[in-house]
Amino acid sequence: MTAQDILKQYFGYSAFRPGQDALVSHILEGRDTLGIMPTGAGKSICYQVPALAFSGLTLVISPLISLMKDQVGALHESGVAAAYLNSALSAPEMREVIANAREGRYKLLYIAPERLTTPDFLDFACQTEISMVTIDEAHCISQWGQDFRPSYLKILDFLRLLPHRPLVSAFTATATAAVRDDVIRALGLREPFVLTTGFDRPNLYFSVEQPSSKPQALLRLLAVRTGKSGIVYCATRKTVEDVCDMLRIKGLGATRYHAGLPAEERQRNQDDFLYDRAPVMVATNAFGMGIDKSNVSFVVHYNMPKNMESYYQEAGRAGRDGEAADCILLYSPQDVRTGQFLIERSHEAADEQVDPETRRALIDRDLERLRQMTFYSTTTECLRRFILQYFGESAAVSCGHCGNCDTTFEEIDATVDAQKILSCIYRLDERRLHFGKAIVSSVLCGGKTEKIEQFGLDTLSTYGIMQDATAARVRQLIDVLLERGYLLSDPERFNALFLTASGNALMRGRDTFVIKLPREKKAAPAKGGKGGAAIAGDEALFDRLRTVRARLAEQAHVPPYVIFSNATLADMAARQPITEFEFLEVRGVGEAKANRYGEIFLEEIKSYLRS
Structure with missing residues (x-):
């Protein structure tokens, strides 16, 4: 099967997005690859399609349990054999996964970096045909990145311990030129094909406000987004608690997420958000990496983040389905002081791991990033241009589609x-x-x-x-x-x-x-790329299809977007297919999902048309 055949059969797409084709082609040619693609650009397709074409196993190194669970669940829905290994599994469950992997039952195996060099896994890896090792969130290996994780340093050790070095591919959403070069060095990539697809997300609308009252500003923003799914990011756990309590008192469906909550509550709250039981998630930056929820229509930063890399990654969790979405930052000068405090405290915790000179250099780097983030929050120039220039990309003086460009x-x-x-x-x-x-x-x-x-x-x-x-x-x-x-x-x-x-x-x-x-x-509603156009013609059918999706998701114990994304339902409502062949033409419908859900959705469409 060709890459195009795999893309259509398993994932339901007839063509690759910009950049995906080149990355997939070079991986299939056996070349180490680094892909830098914005959130929502489809990084997972770039390694999942080659994984299905290779004869052996593809290992996917991922930093978060929630990411692995979502990715594996989505692959199962698409008819792909996959599994994960992380601390959420018991010892017997881990042994069962490794036994199945030895027998060649999986095409993709997701694993936490901490587990790579454990004796049991090393024994398995050294006796198994591993075609490719993929590193997701690859910026985590760079000490100069915004989210350095020491556990990622085990990856190069693991590759050196294998009897035969497999192909290595790496992906990240946010990396400056310096971080990109550091990733290549730290992973030992050999003459890699490097592609940056561009950081622009045309469907995202960026704006910054400096309100006299942040609580009132947030309530105003949520009042005009009733029923929509969104994230409110806060700088500290206390702010998360205060904001979530305020929203609940006002009768809004909000839940919370931060590292200070018990693991069971974090999982329960995350599921409530993913399953659309709670439309608003109030969280610290502990929430979100790898969360593949496609219908997030807004991200509000209640506090200014510490750097542009974090901001763009967090804001980019909106509009993953290509629909129009808003990214709103509520800024106050106090945010700068909070950011400085958090930077100093984070490096104090790392005192034993780095020498004083390196620690000072890292603090200075983080303070400079905070300064750039402050400039973004206070500039009167085009916000999109500021972001793109920060990441080394040229941009027009005015995008005509951000809070500053919409202001006279x-x-x-x-x-x-x-x-x-x-x-x-x-x-x-x-x-x-x-x-x-x-x-x-x-x-x-x-x-x-x-x-x-x-x-x-x-x-x-x-x-x-x-x-x-x-x-x-x-x-x-x-x-x-x-x-x-x-x-x-x-x-x-x-x-x-x-x-x-x-x-x-x-x-x-x-x-x-x-x-x-x-x-x-101006009163500037979210505009965007392809947002909303497909459902404008038949919103009633779109709503009925959403109801069907919600029922199926509840039965399958998966988030609704795993069944079909909003963009797929919108295309379905626009096309109104009544045969299986027509159903397969809907964007995002592959053979496995057509076989599993086609009859149910087709019957709903026929019923709607009859009425």
Whole structure:
């Protein structure tokens, strides 16, 4: 069977998505491969199709139990023999899986990296034909990535212990050029074919808000998304608890997920979300990696993440089915301080594993990433362009489809205000005093605080010279000055502000400072690629097909999207097939699912047409 035949028979697609064909072809040619593809671009197809073409077993190294369970469940639904090995299985269950694998009953075996070098598994692996080893979430092997996992370092040891090195393929959604090169080195990839398919997700609508009340802003966002499935990410466990409690008190169907919950509750809450029993999941970043829920229509970040890599990966969990989806960040300056605290604490825990020099380098790297994330949260430029440029991709000045591009801005010459801010910092430096933007803005606005009285800051010549402006407005200007390099903040000194050479030049009148401020905001509903078009013609049939899917999912004890995605139901509602042949033409319907579910869905469509 050709790769195209496998794609159609097992997965129900007549053509590969952009990038998939090239990756599959090079893997089938026996070449090590690294694929960098955004969330929802179909990375799993790139190794699952070759796995079915190879004669031997494909090992898939995956970081999370939930990911393995979902992937194996979906493969079973598609008629593919697969299994997983992780700590969720008992010892007898693990022995049974390995025994079945020895007999060649599986084409894919998912395994946690911690188990690779255990004696039992090594004994099995050294006596088995392993055609390919695939590493999912490959950025986890890079110490310079955003989600380094020491257990991934066992992978190269495992490959060296095998009598014959198999083909190696690796995939990740977010990797800068530096992380990409580190992944290639750490995995020992041999002259790999490397493909970055592009980071853009046209169906995602990005926006940033700076609300005076985050709880009220979140309730407003959820009120217009009633019944839709979404994730609310929070920076800390306490915030997860507070936000989830607030939503439940307001009568919203919300559940929660963070590492402090008992494992049984985490699993129960995750299942409630996956099975659509709870439409809103409130979670820390402990939730989500590998969650293949296709109908997430929005992701709200209640707090700003620590870096762009994490943000784009988490936001990318929306719209995996290609439907229009919203990615909304609620920003406040406090998020920056929370991020700094979390960065310092995370590296304190790793003190014994790295030397002090490396630890300092890692902290500096993470603080720079936090700075870039802050720039994204405060910029008035195109948000999509900012993201794509961060990952090294060129982009148009305006995408015409993000919160900033949908806002009408007016350019304002803020040179005088900028000079006042820079002069204040300069005068403070003359007294050998250095403060962050909260105190600087308070001085400029003529505030009367304990700090101002303690240090005699009301005697500065710049005290109160911006008293007609709000402190929030002054802080906004400071953010822009930081973003453009007129100021620097020192995280080692509580983000104290310092002039740069260009800042000094601007202060002395040798430059101008023009900014853009929003004039009015359009009501911008989510637009997108192919979102919603298919079901617009027959929403009533789409709803009936969803009901059938929900019933079948409950009977099979799997999430509804494992039966068919929303995109497949939408195509079904648009095509309205009445024969098995027509049913197989629906996008996402393979032979196994057609045999299992075809008659049920066809009867529902016929019943609808008769009525």
